[in-house]
Amino acid sequence: MTLTKTDFKEYLLCSKCLWLKKKRPEEYTAGEFSLFLQKLIKDGYEVEEYVQKLFPGGVFVSGNKETLMSRTKELLQDTKPIFQATFETSEGLFAKIDILNFNIETGKWDLYEVKASSEIKTDLKHNHIKDVGFQTIVAERAGVNVGQSYLIYINKEYRRSGEVDIDELFIVEDVTERLQEEKEEVKNEIVNALALLKEENISLSECSCLYKSHGQRCDCFFKFNPQVPEYSVHHIVQGNKLRLLLDQDILEIADIPEDFDLTDIQRDKVHLQKTGRAMINTDAISETLSRLVFPIYFLDYETYGTPIPLLDGYKTNQQIVFQVSVHKLQKDGTLEHFEYLAGELQGATKGLLEMLKTCVGPVGSILVWYESFEKGRNMELAELHPEYREFLEDINKRIFDLMKIFKDDYQHPDFYGSASIKKVLPVLLPELSYKSLDIQNGTMALSEWENMIRGGMSDFEIQKTKENLLKYCALDTMAMVEIFKAIS
Numbered sequence: 136m137t138l139t140k141t142d143f144k145e146y147l148l149c150s151k152c153l154w155l156k157k158k159r160p161e162e163y164t165a166g167e168f169s170l171f172l173q174k175l176i177k178d179g180y181e182v183e184e185y186v187q188k189l190f191p192g193g194v195f196v197s198g199n200k201e202t203l204m205s206r207t208k209e210l211l212q213d214t215k216p217i218f219q220a221t222f223e224t225s226e227g228l229f230a231k232i233d234i235l236n237f238n239i240e241t242g243k244w245d246l247y248e249v250k251a252s253s254e255i256k257t258d259l260k261h262n263h264i265k266d267v268g269f270q271t272i273v274a275e276r277a278g279v280n281v282g283q284s285y286l287i288y289i290n291k292e293y294r295r296s297g298e299v300d301i302d303e304l305f306i307v308e309d310v311t312e313r314l315q316e317e318k319e320e321v322k323n324e325i326v327n328a329l330a331l332l333k334e335e336n337i338s339l340s341e342c343s344c345l346y347k348s349h350g351q352r353c354d355c356f357f358k359f360n361p362q363v364p365e366y367s368v369h370h371i372v373q374g375n376k377l378r379l380l381l382d383q384d385i386l387e388i389a390d391i392p393e394d395f396d397l398t399d400i401q402r403d404k405v406h407l408q409k410t411g412r413a414m415i416n417t418d419a420i421s422e423t424l425s426r427l428v429f430p431i432y433f434l435d436y437e438t439y440g441t442p443i444p445l446l447d448g449y450k451t452n453q454q455i456v457f458q459v460s461v462h463k464l465q466k467d468g469t470l471e472h473f474e475y476l477a478g479e480l481q482g483a484t485k486g487l488l489e490m491l492k493t494c495v496g497p498v499g500s501i502l503v504w505y506e507s508f509e510k511g512r513n514m515e516l517a518e519l520h521p522e523y524r525e526f527l528e529d530i531n532k533r534i535f536d537l538m539k540i541f542k543d544d545y546q547h548p549d550f551y552g553s554a555s556i557k558k559v560l561p562v563l564l565p566e567l568s569y570k571s572l573d574i575q576n577g578t579m580a581l582s583e584w585e586n587m588i589r590g591g592m593s594d595f596e597i598q599k600t601k602e603n604l605l606k607y608c609a610l611d612t613m614a615m616v617e618i619f620k621a622i623s
């Protein structure tokens with residue numbers, strides 16, 4: 136069984152998780168964390184294509200595993216840069232190196248790893264030094280005379296203007312010395328990872344995240360801890376307090392003893408689960424809503440960002456606002472709907488702002504869910520389109536975050552401690568569901584839009600995608616309208 140760089144990264148995060156994925160793939164549940172890793176890989180490929188332009192005359196290695204390795208051997212006899220040089224060692228390590236570049240002065244191959252990131256990261260989730268360490272060790276063990284090791288990442292200050300300027304876009308950093316400090320550690324970790332993959336069985340009952348907060352879990356948590364409910368004591372306390380409860384086999388929030396040391400906020404959350412009844416501060420809600428001014432606009436954006444900026448004026452991963460839905464509610468209950476969906480990249484935000492200006496008048500509150508998102512995008516749009524700055528700043532002044540009510544004055548045991556619209560809506564208005572839609576969340580929306588603007592879809596597919604995107608975004612604002620009515 137081979138150990139790739141991705142496997143090694145997963146091993147560093149959690150050995151149990153890697154073992155399950157490699158040895159019992161049928162029991163491994165890919166979820167949010169896997170999607171996160173897939174996105175990293177996809178972003179990486181996109182960036183690599185641009186980075187390769189920094190090495191003119193380079194040869195891309197492709198084909199099946201055998202071809203990749205034999206072609207790599209051939210190319211190592213020459214001095215042209217090699218993209219995706221591939222190696223497998225006798226102990227089972229497998230690596231595809233982003234770039235090997237022959238250094239005429241040293242007579243060695245310098246190794247480059249490309250990251251779709253705007254800095255060198257060394258946290259548990261992305262340890263770039265260990266990534267390049269793994270690749271360097273595999274190349275050396277496969278017989279390559281490796282010189283310096285480099286990381287190439289994105290300059291976060293770069294703003295696109297016309298064609299991408301690859302010399303400005305990328306930062307190339309020599310990390311050979313940093314790697315030397317960690318090389319022995321990486322070697323030991325590789326030994327341990329290979330040993331783990333030889334194990335035929337490991338304990339599948341419990342894993343160390345049982346004692347950590349719920350935010351640190353991977354997709355396998357419930358495989359190892361099936362006894363833990365979806366909303367558990369992990370959502371209330373952490374550290375020693377969590378351990379104290381677990382040592383008494385207390386997993387349900389409702390089972391936390393009355394005299395357990397908790398803050399007021401924690402105690403409210405426990406009370407909610409014990410009684411099973413919503414806690415609604417109707418006076419405070421009425422007071423908050425009375426400050427809103429009709430007509431009330433319900434606003435929602437969909438956005439799309441890429442590591443390599445696609446449009447002029449954009450930085451790495453800056454979000455392009457490609458879609459908006461607005462519901463306008465008058466005091467007499469009249470409701471109008473406005474929407475915009477960019478059919479192509481160029482002019483996407485200009486068209487959106489033109490439409491927004493025609494439907495959002497000078498008076499009225501603007502309701503969003505999670506204000507920092509829409510406010511942040513508005514400020515970025517104001518930078519890109521200064522002629523709309525005043526309008527966008529005025530929108531931001533009029534924004535009210537409907538989510539605040541569900542943080543402060545309306546709690547329900549079935550929200551599971553969250554104020555997200557995806558948790559609130561099914562409880563308050565189960566009939567208004569995203570489940571019947573082809574697009575059910577923001578990640579799906581941006582990926583569908585990406586497929587549409589990148590070309591290759593038939594007219595029928597484009598039409599269908601547009602309909603699905605419009606339905607999804609319209610439901611986001613319609614959901615806010617109905618929630619607003621439900622609490623008014």
Ligand code: SF4
Nearest residue numbers: 149342343344353356
């Ligand atoms: S939840 Fe368990 S399997 Fe997943 S990272 Fe944590 S310890 Fe590992």
